Amino acid sequence: MAVRVVGRMTDDDKSVQAVDLFCGVGGFTYGLEQAGIDVVAGADIDADCEVPYKSNNDSQFYERDLEKVAEESPEWVKSLYDGSADIRLLAGGPPCQPYSNLNNAENDHEKTGLITAFARIVNEVRPDIVAMENVYGVREDEEYEQLLETFKDAGYYVNKTENRRVACLDYGIPQQRKRWITLASLKGPIELDSPSRTDVDLRENPTVNEFIGHLSEIKAGEQDEDDPLHAARNLEEKNLDRIEISEPGGDWRDWEDKGRGDLVAACHQEDSGKSYKAPYSRMEGEKPGPTITTQFYNYGSGRFGHYDTDQNRALSIREGAVLQTFPDDYQFLPGEDIGDVGLHRLGRWIGNAVPPKLAEVIGASLLRHVRGYRQKTVGDFVK
Numbered sequence: 001m002a003v004r005v006v007g008r009m010t011d012d013d014k015s016v017q018a019v020d021l022f023c024g025v026g027g028f029t030y031g032l033e034q035a036g037i038d039v040v041a042g043a044d045i046d047a048d049c050e051v052p053y054k055s056n057n058d059s060q061f062y063e064r065d066l067e068k069v070a071e072e073s074p075e076w077v078k079s080l081y082d083g084s085a086d087i088r089l090l091a092g093g094p095p096c097q098p099y100s101n102l103n104n105a106e107n108d109h110e111k112t113g114l115i116t117a118f119a120r121i122v123n124e125v126r127p128d129i130v131a132m133e134n135v136y137g138v139r140e141d142e143e144y145e146q147l148l149e150t151f152k153d154a155g156y157y158v159n160k161t162e163n164r165r166v167a168c169l170d171y172g173i174p175q176q177r178k179r180w181i182t183l184a185s186l187k188g189p190i191e192l193d194s195p196s197r198t199d200v201d202l203r204e205n206p207t208v209n210e211f212i213g214h215l216s217e218i219k220a221g222e223q224d225e226d227d228p229l230h231a232a233r234n235l236e237e238k239n240l241d242r243i244e245i246s247e248p249g250g251d252w253r254d255w256e257d258k259g260r261g262d263l264v265a266a267c268h269q270e271d272s273g274k275s276y277k278a279p280y281s282r283m284e285g286e287k288p289g290p291t292i293t294t295q296f297y298n299y300g301s302g303r304f305g306h307y308d309t310d311q312n313r314a315l316s317i318r319e320g321a322v323l324q325t326f327p328d329d330y331q332f333l334p335g336e337d338i339g340d341v342g343l344h345r346l347g348r349w350i351g352n353a354v355p356p357k358l359a360e361v362i363g364a365s366l367l368r369h370v371r372g373y374r375q376k377t378v379g380d381f382v383k
Contacts, residue, residue, distance in 0.1 A: 016129075016370055017085030019043070019077060020059070021066055021092035021118060025052040025332060025349045027324070028091055028133065029059055031359020035200070036367060037089065041080040043069075048341065049349065055331040070117035074124035087187075087370055090127035091362075093134060093354045094118050115143040119150040126154065129369070130184040131362050133354045136165065138180050147182075156184040159191045166358065169288050170195045172202030173325055173355050174211050177291040181362060187373040193365040200361050208307060209285035212319045215328075220313035228336040230318040233297050233343060238263065240312060242280050243299065248307045249284040251277035265300075278303040289323055294351030296320040297343055317343065321350045325357035 016037050020029045023042030026049075032039050039059045047063040054061050062080075069076055081088050094114035115138070122130055130151070138144045139161075151158050159182065168177040172195075183190045195202060203210065216224050221234030235243070242263050245255060255263045265280060282305035283289045295301035299314040306313055315323075317338070321330060332349065334340055 015085040016087040016089055016367065017081055018089035018091050019080045019127075021077070021090065021121065022094050022114065023049070023053060023061070024093070024353055025049050026057045026059075027326065027353035027356050028093055028359045029053070029057045030326070030330075031354065031356040031361075032089075032091060032363040033057060033059075034356065034360045035363025037363045038085065039091075040082060043077075043080075048345070051334045052330070052332045052349070066121070067113060067117045070120040074121045077121050078125045087129065088125070088127040089129045089131065089366060090122060090125055091131045092118050093132065093352075095352065113143070115141070115147055119143075119147040122147075123150055123154065126186075128186050129190070129366055130156070130182075131366065132182045133358070133362070134180050134182075136178045136180050139164070151184045154186075156186055157189050159183040163191045166192070168355060168358060169206070171198075171200075171358055171361050172204070172206050173323075173357050174203075174206035174208055174288045175290060175292055175323055176288060177355070179358065181358075183362075183365070185369060185373075187369070190369045191365070193361060193368065198361050199364045199368070200357070202357075202361075206288060207286050208283055208289045208323065211322050211325075212315075213285065215316070215319060215322075217308070217311055218313070218316065219311070223338070224316075224318075227318055228338060229321065229332055229346075230316045231338055232313040232316045233299070235299060235313065239280070239299055243282065243305050243312045246280070246282050246305060248282045248309070249287075251281050252279075253277075281305055282309075283307050292320050292323050292351055294348045296323075296351060297347050317346050317350070320347070324350055324353055325355045326350070326353070327356075 018032055018037050018039045020039055020042040023029055023044045026042060029039045029042050041060045041062060042053055043062040043064045043066060045065050050061045164180050164182055166179045166181050168175060168179060181192050183192060215230055218224055218230065218232055220232050223231035245258050245260060247254060252264055252268045278290065279300050279302060281303045283303050285307035290303045293302060296304050296315050297317060297320060299305055304314045306315060322328060332346060
């Protein structure tokens with residue numbers, strides 16, 4: 001899936017320089033660079049992210065525990081900007097598990113505190129613009145409220161509340177994913193571009209088939225010989241039986257209708273589980289997919305069965321990445337063996353990533369804001 005570089009600043013514009021915190025494998029950085037923003041550095045606690053980050057982005061990677069950086073040396077982040085730009089952007093997607101609807105123990109989660117770390121770094125660096133991406137649930141968290149207070153106390157303009165809720169489907173991303181985007185600027189009012197206003201090329205009504213239908217057919221447990229990331233997890237016999245009689249968009253009740261009530265999982269036999277239709281089901285090719293979670297390669301973790309009834313398997317790692325709008329050739333592995341990284345880690349990297357297409361829209365929005373500020377007509381650009 002080719003991605004056209006759009007939204008670049010004109011020769012008359014001065015540069016915008018960015019640092020990406022909690023950068024992971026580089027989804028946020030990649031999208032910002034596609035929009036035309038110079039990302040000089042990314043930082044993450046996971047050292048193994050260096051290979052995918054540096055292989056796909058024109059940016060330096062730093063292994064850092066950003067919570068410790070925030071407590072001990074937040075000025076280090078300031079040193080990453082080289083001084084050649086007059087606008088400094090601080091971007092980040094603090095790990096979202098504490099605020100996810102899938103996490104039932106958010107108060108005890110080990111990653112609680114990272115938004116506070118982000119706020120401390122903002123306080124020290126005082127970047128001209130801040131862009132933070134997170135799950136929809138973060139809006140109700142106390143840490144997030146403290147971040148907003150940090151912005152207020154430091155004199156930032158923050159995008160309106162109704163402008164922070166993003167349905168990824170509206171921005172050409174083929175999944176039912178909702179995110180919360182917070183933009184802040186010292187220069188003036190700022191907003192995220194609407195789908196109809198953005199300079200970024202977006203697919204209208206994107207479908208799963210449009211994005212992954214061109215990838216080669218593989219079976220459960222197989223790996224494409226030309227793309228080591230196009231690999232699907234093996235399935236045990238009962239799960240093979242389940243998916244073989246499943247139709248796209250169907251659910252576990254279909255098995256009973258076909259005389260295979262023996263395949264119904266224990267979780268669906270309980271009254272509390274009968275309403276959960278997604279596990280062990282196929283997605284539909286002509287519709288958007290479900291949210292790509294960190295477990296998208298697991299057939300039983302959601303509606304992650306392939307829509308093609310000739311392919312009885314869950315999504316491959318590459319398919320999950322493409323549905324997140326990473327390009328087909330995005331390099332995640334240091335070699336050809338997934339075992340060097342592991343399905344679990346690859347799934348976590350991809351599922352937690354900022355979708356590059358969404359990051360591109362954010363980047364284009366920020367450049368529009370900067371152009372408006374420089375032309376002294378900010379209101380005309382960010383209504």
